[in-house]
Amino acid sequence: MSKTLHIDIVSDVMCPWCIIGYRQLSKALDAAGTDHEIHWHPFELNPQMPPEGQNTREHIMEKYGSTPEQSEQSRQQMKALAGALGFDFNWTKDSRMHNTFNTHQLLHWANTQGRMHDLKMALFTAHFTDQRNLSDDAVLADVAAEIGLDRAEAAAVLDDQRFANDVRSAERFWQQQGISGVPAVVFNRKHLVTGAQGVENYTNILSQLAEMEG
Template identity: 75%
Template sequence: MTVPLRIDIISDVMCPWCIIGYRQLAQALEDTGVAHEIHWHPFELNPEMPAEGQNMREHIAEKYGSTPEQSEQSRQQMTKLGEDLGFTFNFAEDMRMHNTFNTHQLLHWAETQGRKHDLKMALFDAHFTHRRNLSDYNVLADVAGEIGLDRSEAAEVLADQRFAATVRELEGFWTQQGIRGVPAMVFNRKHLVTGAQGVENYTNVLRQLTGETV
């Protein structure tokens, strides 16, 4: 019996390269047929972000020094990559970055329901495709409800912050492992691949790893 390849993915739903990288990996997994299990882990790109968020272009300019032209070029590149992978980026001038500590708490709760992956995908879609306000508790609870989770319980999880300490601990674990940027993917607990590497590169990684473990 083949042991599934364990893939730990450290990411943030505010990170466009995280959904691009995941979609590339998913395509490589489908192409190779490698048995696998995926585990999502929290990372905050902007832990100091205020509750109201910040305009995305302003944020990118402040954080990375990007010019408006560079920002637009990057958006066009990501949109094209998304299209090729079946994901829709719907960037706009008023798009905002949000603090994601609450989203990670909701994702932790969804894991107890066996639905973490589903909620993760729904949150990427909510942010990048539909530009919904993920700073808003009601929006987060709505997204959970829309995929069949208990909306009222989701709202309670956000209101009482019951998983706050746990999420902080999990975030701390990965930063202590040296994770400073996302996406970061750890294969079989020992092989780290960072960034969105492309379908071909992920395919090569999978073939090398399954060759090791067969």
């Protein structure tokens, strides 16, 4: 019987390359028929982001020193890559980046319900496709309810911050492993691959892992 491939993915739902990379990896996994299990882990791209968030274009230009033209070119490149993988980026001039500490707490809770992956996908869509405000706890609770989780419980989790320490601890753990950017994908707890690698590269990686494990 083939061994299940353990995949840890450290990511943030504000990160466009995280959903692109995941879709690429998913396509490679499907094509290879690899038996696998995915575990998501928290990383905050902008832990100092204020509650009201920041305009995405302003933020990118400020953080990376890019010009408006470079920023737009990068967005179009990501939009095309994502579109080919069946995911829609619908950026507007008013799109915003948000603080995701509460988002990660909600994901931690969803994991206790066996629904972390589903919620992660729903949050990527809420942010990038639907341009919803993930700084708003009511919106986060709504997204949880839309995939069948208990809205009142989701709201309570965000209100009392019961998983705040767990999330901080998990973030520290991955930082101590040397993770400073996302997406970071770890196969079988020992092979680290960073960035969105593309379907072909992920396919090659899966093939190499299969040979090593074989």
